[in-house]
Amino acid sequence: MKDQLIYLLELQTIDTKVKELEAARQGLPTRTEPLRRDLGKLETMLGGERQKLAETEAWKKQQAELLAREQEALRAAKGKLQGSKTGKEYNAASREVDNKRKSIHDREAELKKVSEALSGSAAVIEERDGAIAGLRAQLAAEEAEIATKVEDLARQIAEASAGRDELRARIDKGWLKTYDTLAGKRGYAVSPVVGGTCQGCQMRIPPQLNNILARMESLEMCPRCGRIIYRKEMIEPPADAAPEPPPA
Numbered sequence: 001m002k003d004q005l006i007y008l009l010e011l012q013t014i015d016t017k018v019k020e021l022e023a024a025r026q027g028l029p030t031r032t033e034p035l036r037r038d039l040g041k042l043e044t045m046l047g048g049e050r051q052k053l054a055e056t057e058a059w060k061k062q063q064a065e066l067l068a069r070e071q072e073a074l075r076a077a078k079g080k081l082q083g084s085k086t087g088k089e090y091n092a093a094s095r096e097v098d099n100k101r102k103s104i105h106d107r108e109a110e111l112k113k114v115s116e117a118l119s120g121s122a123a124v125i126e127e128r129d130g131a132i133a134g135l136r137a138q139l140a141a142e143e144a145e146i147a148t149k150v151e152d153l154a155r156q157i158a159e160a161s162a163g164r165d166e167l168r169a170r171i172d173k174g175w176l177k178t179y180d181t182l183a184g185k186r187g188y189a190v191s192p193v194v195g196g197t198c199q200g201c202q203m204r205i206p207p208q209l210n211n212i213l214a215r216m217e218s219l220e221m222c223p224r225c226g227r228i229i230y231r232k233e234m235i236e237p238p239a240d241a242a243p244e245p246p247p248a
């Protein structure tokens, strides 16, 4: 029975270590999530600004075309003014020339404003582009670092798991099943008894059971937490064989 207990303790040491490494490995990729989220938001914002810029540019182009047409109309109106034969014709052509001049003036002012706004938003977009490129580089560097750590942890897990299958093969199937169930439900399955107290649940075990444990003839379970128990002083396992009991 002592052999079985020692195998179970060895298995527990391996499983505890592997579980710890697995938790570290699983936690790693989530570290870049805040940065990834920020980057996504900035990219969406920038996309909106680019769209607005494109729309304003299209509008500006349209205004420039209208301006060209008005300038042509002004030339025609000036021609009419020169060719006017009556005072009535002259007045009408003169009004037309004035009107065209005014609308050309207004449109030119409008175009100037739009051009200024365009160069302003182009500068903002360029600046944001730079910031986003910086964040992308930061994310890539962090991801590369994480990938290295994940690989390293995978190697450590493989190392820590060495001999686990052979160990399990040596353990009685019934106890192995108990061990697996307890490990799943309670975090760990085998607990030392120190001074008559189960270290898994801090319950004092009946003195009779404590005496049975001293004989090392059978595997016993704690009446309260159900863990497989043993008298610590009978085994003196390595310090890390039994994990710290969870805080009550």
Ligand SMILES: [Zn+2]
Binding pocket: 191, 198, 199, 200, 201, 202, 203, 222, 223, 224, 225, 226, 227
């Ligand atoms: Zn217990």
